Amino acid sequence: MVKCRPFLKWAGNKYQILEHIKAVLPHGNRLIEPFVGSGAVFLNIDYEEYLPADNNADLINLFLTLQGEGEPFMDYCRSFFTEETNSEGQYYELREEFNSTSNSKLKAGLFLYLNRHAYNGLCRYNSKGGFNTPFGLYSKPYFPEKEMRHFMERARRATFKVADFRDTMRSARRGDVLYCDPPYVPLSATSNFTSYSSGGFGREEQIELAELAKELAGRGVPVLISNHATEFTLNAYKTARIEQFDVQRFISCNGDKRGMAGEVLALFGIER
Numbered sequence: 001m002v003k004c005r006p007f008l009k010w011a012g013n014k015y016q017i018l019e020h021i022k023a024v025l026p027h028g029n030r031l032i033e034p035f036v037g038s039g040a041v042f043l044n045i046d047y048e049e050y051l052p053a054d055n056n057a058d059l060i061n062l063f064l065t066l067q068g069e070g071e072p073f074m075d076y077c078r079s080f081f082t083e084e085t086n087s088e089g090q091y092y093e094l095r096e097e098f099n100s101t102s103n104s105k106l107k108a109g110l111f112l113y114l115n116r117h118a119y120n121g122l123c124r125y126n127s128k129g130g131f132n133t134p135f136g137l138y139s140k141p142y143f144p145e146k147e148m149r150h151f152m153e154r155a156r157r158a159t160f161k162v163a164d165f166r167d168t169m170r171s172a173r174r175g176d177v178l179y180c181d182p183p184y185v186p187l188s189a190t191s192n193f194t195s196y197s198s199g200g201f202g203r204e205e206q207i208e209l210a211e212l213a214k215e216l217a218g219r220g221v222p223v224l225i226s227n228h229a230t231e232f233t234l235n236a237y238k239t240a241r242i243e244q245f246d247v248q249r250f251i252s253c254n255g256d257k258r259g260m261a262g263e264v265l266a267l268f269g270i271e272r
């Protein structure tokens with residue numbers, strides 16, 4: 001199978017570590033991803049069926065629209081990638097339109113526009129749920145045609161869901177395999193969970209995820225979780241089979257620092 005990048009820029013996407021994930025993800029009929037994000041894993045690992053889910057409704061709306069409307073929707077999206085729309089003034093107008101429209105096709109097209117024109121491709125919302133990432137100032141934002149085509153092909157076997165990870169995980173049954181890629185835990189003991197958990201994913205959620213993974217493993221459904229390798233995660237995943245490796249990536253949320261970060265892959269449910 002040809003490897004293909006996701007068509008969206010996405011913080012924490014796993015394209016870079018696909019080979020590590022492929023090596024440990026068990027076989028099964030259906031791959032469930034409760035934190036699908038841009039879908040680097042579901043787009044590149046073969047299963048008969050997929051259940052990609054995320055609690056970001058704008059993301060899943062875009063996936064559903066592209067899956068349902070295909071090529072004509074791609075042409076519609078392309079119409080937002082022009083010299084005129086790549087200006088600060090147009091960006092803020094279109095961002096405003098995105099935040100106020102209830103037209104799901106327009107919202108989906110604008111979500112892709114924002115993803116490719118926003119600062120660092122960041123997907124950030126204010127407390128009222130409005131998209132608020134500033135303009136990115138790229139000379140010619142890339143229109144991901146090849147990547148969207150790959151997505152459309154793969155989406156034929158997928159059922160997308162807007163859902164909280166707990167509901168997605170509870171819907172799993174024998175024959176399924178889960179890959180869980182939650183928001184990262186903070187890297188150091190000094191960066192506390194409270195600042196990181198503004199998106200609603202803190203210490204409690206991380207522990208709940210590990211508990212649910214154990215529960216599913218007990219019912220014969222294997223679960224792979226990825227995260228930063230820290231004292232906290234290694235402790236939370238201590239009943240799992242652990243693989244650790246280093247990866248070169250952005251490690252600061254403002255995107256200006258690069259460094260090596262330790263990753264962990266924790267496999268629940270396969271005998272040691």
Ligand SMILES: C[S@@+](CC[C@H](N)C(=O)[O-])C[C@H]1O[C@@H](n2cnc3c(N)ncnc32)[C@H](O)[C@@H]1O
Nearest residue numbers: 012013014035036037038039040055164165181
């Ligand atoms: C690290 S990213 C996943 C990246 C993905 N593996 C990829 O390759 O693009 C984490 C994802 O979890 C989602 N998320 C955060 N909290 C969630 C929750 N409570 N339930 C479901 N999804 C959640 C975010 O919207 C984000 O897309």
